[in-house]
Amino acid sequence: MNRKQLVEQIFQKKTFLCVGLDPDIRKMPECVQQEEDPIFFFNKQIIDATAPYCVAYKPNLAFYECLGVKGMTSFERTVEYLQKFYPDHFIIADAKRGDIGNTSAMYARTFFEEYNVDALTVAPYMGEDSVTPFLEYKGKWVVLLALTSNKGSHDFQLTEDKEGERLFEKVLKKSQQWGNEDNMMYVVGATQGQMFQDIRKVAPNHFLLVPGVGAQGGSLQDVCKYGIIKDCGLLVNSSRGIIYAGHDENFAQASAEKAKDLQQQMEVELSKIG
């Protein structure tokens, strides 16, 4: 999916919500746990219920890999289900990959050919040749970690060099020599508040993937105040806050309500730039 198509979806549906599909069997309602493939069953219900309120889904690979081959089968089935029934939804595989060139090329093949998702999160630590193999796929996106939502983000990402440039700023600047606004997004945590101003100074036009609203405590309004741009330029993700909203057989309906609530807040924000 290209940028124009993504932006069209956002303004048509009045939402820039991304639903994180992080299925943890231990947190699912009991009725789901008895299914043959509980993860796929759970995802399918969540997707059907939330699809009207979001433009993207972000399965986090950790939650599938931890079940070995069985979990990866659930991941495949989830992606295939989305592609078949919701082809206008953007799919981000949240895998935070990145390795030396020839290995990154293998990961790129995995996610952009084998699974054929739209985007992949990538870690920047290993530099240019760890990122560029992912940029060779037309219509696909790298979502590069810049300033993450977790506490540990302060350990290295805020380190200033001799000129006062912080590591996340260096990542934003340097990576713009490798990709562009049409094939690269950045991860910026919603918990970073006013830091969005600094991000927008260096990356004024890139889409930002924003985790951390909901369970992690970030504010949608703050993110929009400092981060929204004229074609929106934001995908705000919520995982736990949406998918574990309910605890019984009506869990999908509870998720839909949480997603709808965020969609309505997003509609307000979008009306300000419309």
Next chain:
Amino acid sequence: MNRKQLVEQIFQKKTFLCVGLDPDIRKMPECVQQEEDPIFFFNKQIIDATAPYCVAYKPNLAFYECLGVKGMTSFERTVEYLQKFYPDHFIIADAKRGDIGNTSAMYARTFFEEYNVDALTVAPYMGEDSVTPFLEYKGKWVVLLALTSNKGSHDFQLTEDKEGERLFEKVLKKSQQWGNEDNMMYVVGATQGQMFQDIRKVAPNHFLLVPGVGAQGGSLQDVCKYGIIKDCGLLVNSSRGIIYAGHDENFAQASAEKAKDLQQQMEVELSKIG
């Protein structure tokens, strides 16, 4: 496997070689490609042939994931084969994972419970809470990226802060507050030559996992000159240089010869510290 056991293996077998199991079907001899599970068949032959000359194996997940569920089955079978027939070999899953705390915990569960490997490579960009969940498993190891072997390593890892401390040094120092010499190693590329002196100033006693000898051009002798310590403290990895040494049905024998050649060079280096 704990440090004492690993060191015993190194001095007993007179080698600190790690064989990288990066099976790319396109590079395998034709006779292998016709097998039902070519990757496992290939790995099994390579393992049987090289086991006397190495103390560790490092499957790189990218090469398994790229084949989807089928590839992950080959990975599982490879790990199970090693655990059953070569229980004294150290197994490093090269996956370069790292995410927010609750997600890293899922990855830790995957690799240390589900697959039960000895060690996992982890990317440091997201800081403390992305690394510590892996350190909670007794007898298991985090192998943290410090100064990698690829060209892109210079993009961010050498960035100096205001006090002249480079990012890889900050990673080495900070992470020593999270783990210790008995549950944490560092990745340092063999291509970094004299940088091993700087590494040893900050991490004098940690084991280093050293890729980049062979296909990537690093020198074993340089690595030892600057990096070896009294209990060795090195695992030197070669992947492509060993596993693709042969191109016909005698491929495993060709791999064994390459591995033996490295083992003999390592024996010389070990005799200097013995």
